[in-house]
Amino acid sequence: MAFSSRMDMISIRRYMDDPLFKNSFFMLINKGLVVITGFVFWILAAHFYDVRDIGIATALISGATLIVGFSTFGFEISLVRFLRSYDKSKAFYTCLFLTMGAAFTLALLYVIFVQYISPELVFIKEIPYAIIFILFAVISAIGLITSNTFIALRHAKYTFLQNALQVSTIPALLVLAMFGSLGIIGANFVGYFITYAIVFTLLTRYFIPFKPRIDREFLKKSFNFSFGNYIANILYSASFQALPIIVLNQCGRADAGIFYIAFTVGNFILQIPIALSVSFFVEGVYGENLRKNIKRSGTAMVLLLVPGILFFWIFGPQILGFFGSSYMAGTDLLRAVVLSSLVFALYTLFQPLLNIHMRVKTLILMNLLIMVLLLGLSYWLTPIYGILGVGIALIATFAIVDVVIIYLVLRWKWLVLGFSNHD
Numbered sequence: 001m002a003f004s005s006r007m008d009m010i011s012i013r014r015y016m017d018d019p020l021f022k023n024s025f026f027m028l029i030n031k032g033l034v035v036i037t038g039f040v041f042w043i044l045a046a047h048f049y050d051v052r053d054i055g056i057a058t059a060l061i062s063g064a065t066l067i068v069g070f071s072t073f074g075f076e077i078s079l080v081r082f083l084r085s086y087d088k089s090k091a092f093y094t095c096l097f098l099t100m101g102a103a104f105t106l107a108l109l110y111v112i113f114v115q116y117i118s119p120e121l122v123f124i125k126e127i128p129y130a131i132i133f134i135l136f137a138v139i140s141a142i143g144l145i146t147s148n149t150f151i152a153l154r155h156a157k158y159t160f161l162q163n164a165l166q167v168s169t170i171p172a173l174l175v176l177a178m179f180g181s182l183g184i185i186g187a188n189f190v191g192y193f194i195t196y197a198i199v200f201t202l203l204t205r206y207f208i209p210f211k212p213r214i215d216r217e218f219l220k221k222s223f224n225f226s227f228g229n230y231i232a233n234i235l236y237s238a239s240f241q242a243l244p245i246i247v248l249n250q251c252g253r254a255d256a257g258i259f260y261i262a263f264t265v266g267n268f269i270l271q272i273p274i275a276l277s278v279s280f281f282v283e284g285v286y287g288e289n290l291r292k293n294i295k296r297s298g299t300a301m302v303l304l305l306v307p308g309i310l311f312f313w314i315f316g317p318q319i320l321g322f323f324g325s326s327y328m329a330g331t332d333l334l335r336a337v338v339l340s341s342l343v344f345a346l347y348t349l350f351q352p353l354l355n356i357h358m359r360v361k362t363l364i365l366m367n368l369l370i371m372v373l374l375l376g377l378s379y380w381l382t383p384i385y386g387i388l389g390v391g392i393a394l395i396a397t398f399a400i401v402d403v404v405i406i407y408l409v410l411r412w413k414w415l416v417l418g419f420s421n422h423d
Contacts, residue, residue: 020293024279024300026156031271033163035264039322041170042261045184046323048177055253057184058260059121060129062244064137064185067110069237071102071141074230076148077355078222081285083152090215091222092208096145103141107134118245120253129182136189142196146203151278153207161202165195228360235367239374243390246375250382254326259387261323262330265316266337269308273301273341273348281352290356294349301345312338336391343398350405353414362408366401373397 045054075095083091111130115122124133143162150158169191176183176190204210243263248256276297283293312319316334320327347366354363374397381389 020276020279020283020288020296023151023154023156023282024276024297026160027151027275027278028271030156030159030163031268031275033160034166035268035271037163037167037169038264041173041187042264043323044170044173046261046327048174049180049184051257051326052253053181053184054260055248055256056121056181059118059244059248059256060124060133060181060185061136061188062241062260063110063118063121064107064133064140066237066241067106067137068099068103068140068144069241070106070234071099071137072144072230072233073098073102074226074228074233075099075222076144077229077233078226079145079148079152080282081225081355082218082222083149084286086218086221087215088207089209089211090213090218092145092149093212094214094218096142097212097214099141099145100138103137104134107137118249120248129185132182132186132189136185136192139189139192139196142200143192146196146199149203149208151282154282155207156279158202162195162199165198166191168194225358225360228364229355232360232363232367235364235371239367239371242375243378246378247382247387247390250379251386255387258327258330259333259390261327262320262333262387263337263390265319266312266334269305269312269338269341270344272304272308273345276300277348277352280349281355284352284356290353294353298345298349301349305341305345309338309341330387332388333391336388336395340391340394340398343395343402346402346405347398350409366404369404370397370401373400 042054045057049057073095075098079091079095110117111124111133114124124130147159147162150156150162169187172187172190173184176186179186244256244260247259251259280293280297284290313335316338317328317331320330320334347370350366351363354360354366374393377393377396378390381393383389385392
């Protein structure tokens with residue numbers, strides 16, 4: 001028994017020394033920490049806030065997240081691609097300043113034209129809501145850039161600190177309970193501000209020299225790659241971040257709250273293939289063997305997803321019940337979301353392959369297909385099946401995308417060529 005335990009520890013240590021699994025591990029536990037923090041946050045919100053306030057707040061948070069997706073210009077991907085070979089300070093601050101400026105501008109435009117985007121949220125024109133919403137979008141953009149910088153430096157473990165500090169949103173939530181939906185988004189802003197003030201100080205002190213300026217040479221070098229991924233990420237982010245708005249307009253405020261909680265819980269299982277995908281991309285950029293790593297990543301996905309699906313399928317109702325009995329109505333949606341992870345996994349492996357092979361145009365078209373299918377099917381199915389319609393749409397969307405991926409892999413003969421790092 002002692003020998004067996006010792007061998008198990010040696011095997012675990014060997015896997016943890018492997019950059020593919022080490023960075024995947026830290027990204028996954030970071031996601032887990034985010035989910036746990038969010039779980040506690042929304043349980044408390046469900047008990048201290050009205051379900052209609054939660055529905056409004058989740059739509060606002062989704063809108064801000066969508067704005068951040070529009071604000072990146074694809075530079076969060078370029079950080080992974082170019083930070084290793086370029087001046088770190090120039091690359092980091094160029095990405096940071098451009099993203100912050102875009103987030104501020106787009107959030108302001110969202111407030112101005114909200115009556116045309118989502119009439120239910122027209123109250124956001126009130127000064128307190130507008131200020132908090134805009135600042136929340138900007139601070140979220142800062143967080144995205146700092147997080148991806150740690151990943152690009154192959155120090156994914158430091159993102160754990162970033163996510164751990166976001167626990168500060170919880171006490172803020174309780175203090176601001178009297179302000180309704182404004183209190184929920186305000187609590188997120190306060191927590192994020194504290195987090196990124198500390199993380200930014202750490203990053204600039206130990207990893208990135210404090211030389212803030214926008215570098216034109218970096219822009220020129222990374223523009224085509226960045227902009228292509230920017231378009232692709234806009235399409236992908238829109239596919240998911242617009243879902244709460246569709247549910248709010250199609251099913252009402254109460255169902256929007258139930259949808260958000262169930263989808264957030266189910267989203268945890270989707271982080272498994274995403275974490276492995278990001279690590280797979282980083283290792284591919286560093287020249288590691290693609291054929292070997294795609295097999296290892298795919299195997300790891302299956303081994304982790306199957307027990308995860310079974311867990312959420314069995315205990316899903318009890319987990320949702322922690323938020324309040326009314327949220328158990330989202331059980332079928334939760335089960336559909338976790339089941340979709342099996343068809344979602346193939347896409348997460350194919351996406352970094354496209355970036356490694358510089359086939360950004362194909363990635364754009366694929367994400368456009370995802371957006372059209374997911375939003376179109378969700379809009380069509382929610383009046384029929386309620387919030388479950390989104391889960392059905394999710395499974396159908398990635399099942400169709402998987403067929404397209406298999407066709408492209410066969411057409412490009414990647415199975416024969418061995419997924420080499422160069423076409």
